[in-house]
Amino acid sequence: MPSKRKTTIPESSPEAINENLGKRVKKLRNDRGWSLEELATASGVSRSMLSEIEREKANPTLTVTFRIARAFGLTLQELIESAEASASKIQVIRASDRAQVYRSDKQHEIRTLSPLNLEKDVEFYEVNLRPGGALRSQPHFEGTREFLTVELGTVRIESGTDIEDLAKGDSGTYRADVPHAIVNTGKEDAAVFLVVIYR
Template sequence: MQDKKSEISNNAASQRPRRRRRAPSTASDPAHLQFSRRLRVLRRQRGWSLEDLAAASAVSRSMLSEIERGNANPTLAVACRIAAAFGLSVGQLVDGGAASPIEVVRAGDPAHLYRSDEQCRIRTLSPLHLEKQVEFYEVTLRPEGALRSAPHYAGTREFLTVVRGKVGVESGEHRAELAAGDSAHYRADLPHAIVNLAAEEAVVFLVVSYPGGTA
């Protein structure tokens, strides 16, 4: 009788559903989080949607969304395709300079080229890997080119210094002309523009200051 009870007990134990082991979380992996943050910021800096990045990288939109939210850890092959879409190596994409108190933006870093067309060329000089309230740009205006912008968030201001050339600044209905060495600050929650008034390139440094953490 005892042997039969033992056999029944052993059979019951063997038939109990085994508890599945929970997959290890990637949330505490600093490298994974750094990749996710930098990917999100780089994509936004380029003005790309997830669909745009999916087309450029041959990685599905759903996978990119999971990676950006920190829910998926990309394989090396996927990371390489994503980095290549930005013209970077995986190391360049991941390296946000967090290991050093000094972060350098190199002149030839393609990740910092925000825009380049017949009107202007814009380089982002502020850190790409940080969510920030302040953005810093170098703007090169083509001869008689212009950078025209729709209103930003209420309370946004822009600060500008002319390095070379002669430019006009517009904010709503107001206008001002600036030469090399001049600076101005103005409301950027109105339609605004920086216009090259000469037949040669103009270079300005531009700081955009957002209210509260809306950048």
């Protein structure tokens, strides 16, 4: 599994705020019964820019955000905080989201079930192995362990010089700070759920 840690995006960062600012601006505008033209006149921000912001296609500067806040009679902080507050605290990863596919080739497909935008001490994956397929990994950070549950088929776990065979419903945990592998030992596809824990 990947040993490169992901970059954290703090909840109060511009990236996180912009994801919800558009929805907040649109709600405030609709609550007042304003058209985009009316908000443009009140704020001094162009109609096209406002449309882009509401559709979350633009990352407004602080100056633009300040003008929008002032048009609604809010401070910049109040507008930003209200945008943050409107954000859902539930992150959903849909089965159809191909962006979550970490790797796919003739031997296996790896889909990450963890949010991509967070640095994590724990990562969660779904791994599908073709017959004869193997996922071989170099050592991760010292102290890293992996936990695996077999959902379908039979697999062999290799961790350093240790080897164990697992069947459907079996689970195993092993060191991942040494060379390690998950190998499909059956004649059909194998599927496992894999948790990587960094220490």
